[in-house]
Amino acid sequence: MSERPPDAVVWDLCRGALATRVLGIVADLRVADVLADGPRPVVEIAAEVGADGGALHRFLRALASDGLFAEEEDGVFRNTAASELLCGEGWVDFAHLCGGVWHRAAGELDATAGDPSFPRVFGTDFWTWLLAHPDERAAFDRAMLQGLETRVARLATLAWRGDETVVDVGGGNGSLLVELLRLQPGLRGIVFDLPETNRDDVVLGDRIEFVAGDVFESVPRGDVYILGTVLHDWDDERAAAILRTIRTAAPTDARLLVLDAVVRPGNDPDAAKWLDLLLLALFAGRERNEKQWRTLLAAGRFEPVRFHDRLIEARCR
Numbered sequence: 327m328s329e330r331p332p333d334a335v336v337w338d339l340c341r342g343a344l345a346t347r348v349l350g351i352v353a354d355l356r357v358a359d360v361l362a363d364g365p366r367p368v369v370e371i372a373a374e375v376g377a378d379g380g381a382l383h384r385f386l387r388a389l390a391s392d393g394l395f396a397e398e399e400d401g402v403f404r405n406t407a408a409s410e411l412l413c414g415e416g417w418v419d420f421a422h423l424c425g426g427v428w429h430r431a432a433g434e435l436d437a438t439a440g441d442p443s444f445p446r447v448f449g450t451d452f453w454t455w456l457l458a459h460p461d462e463r464a465a466f467d468r469a470m471l472q473g474l475e476t477r478v479a480r481l482a483t484l485a486w487r488g489d490e491t492v493v494d495v496g497g498g499n500g501s502l503l504v505e506l507l508r509l510q511p512g513l514r515g516i517v518f519d520l521p522e523t524n525r526d527d528v529v530l531g532d533r534i535e536f537v538a539g540d541v542f543e544s545v546p547r548g549d550v551y552i553l554g555t556v557l558h559d560w561d562d563e564r565a566a567a568i569l570r571t572i573r574t575a576a577p578t579d580a581r582l583l584v585l586d587a588v589v590r591p592g593n594d595p596d597a598a599k600w601l602d603l604l605l606l607a608l609f610a611g612r613e614r615n616e617k618q619w620r621t622l623l624a625a626g627r628f629e630p631v632r633f634h635d636r637l638i639e640a641r642c643r
């Protein structure tokens with residue numbers, strides 16, 4: 327990577343909060359959808375989404391300087407490949423959360439304690455807060471769609487016996503399991519998550535059952551367990567408790583597939599190093615390196631078999 331000027335490094339970090347907030351606003355206004363059919367003058371966009379033309383122009387100009395939207399001619403904007411990701415569902419919902427409640431929680435991060443800032447700002451833990459805010463819960467479930475294809479592709483490369491029952495623990499709205507079962511028609515699926523999770527039972531179909539419950543109490547029996555970006559939501563003690571609940575339900579030949587980052591040493595850019603801080607702000611969760619994963623899995627009575635890119639295969643101990 328070419329070295330950036332030192333002042334550019336500092337400035338880019340200083341302006342981060344502005345970028346996140348403005349991205350969230352533009353996502354909420356659905357500006358990318360307005361531009362789906364081609365370039366539009368900002369005055370028209372502003373009128374359509376109910377924004378102030380002058381403010382919106384400045385938001386879009388700043389975002390365009392980072393490649394999100396492009397100003398074709400003075401005051402006329404078009405989508406770019408990056409802003410097109412904000413059409414439909416997934417990234418737009420992630421941007422909504424990043425620029426909204428997560429932005430407020432991140433603003434209260436401090437270095438004096440390892441506790442999450444979200445409860446300090448909102449008076450309750452993140453999951454309980456989502457329960458009380460069904461629209462945000464729905465946005466959260468849609469936000470989890472971003473990166474779905476990559477995660478399914480990772481799972482699809484593994485060897486499948488073909489007739490296993492796969493339990494996706496903390497499986498959200500079930501979209502990962504739906505896609506996996508499409509690729510592996512012999513599998514049966516169980517999505518296990520909190521009762522308030524938004525899901526479409528028609529989409530889940532008759533090969534997938536949704537079981538509502540608390541992962542700290544019990545989970546259904548299955549041949550393969552998936553934990554997709556679940557363990558990184560919890561500190562070591564709670565994450566080990568989740569693994570032990572699964573271990574109690576799992577037959578001894580069960581497989582565990584953890585879809586989470588394995589943080590590499592060194593200074594290379596890695597989205598996980600920043601997501602780690604969001605996890606700290608929201609729930610005192612964390613991203614883990616290989617050594618930390620080995621310790622955690624052992625505490626949950628599992629042992630790793632293979633570390634792939636954002637996929638850890640493990641078996642019972």
Ligand SMILES: C[S@@+](CC[C@H](N)C(=O)[O-])C[C@H]1O[C@@H](n2cnc3c(N)ncnc32)[C@H](O)[C@@H]1O
Nearest residue numbers: 470496497498519520539540541542554555556
């Ligand atoms: C980060 S999301 C991951 C969703 C999905 N696995 C994915 O990769 O898109 C974590 C999930 O854990 C669920 N969860 C949180 N606390 C839980 C609990 N006590 N019992 C069961 N599920 C829980 C949340 O509802 C959420 O769907």
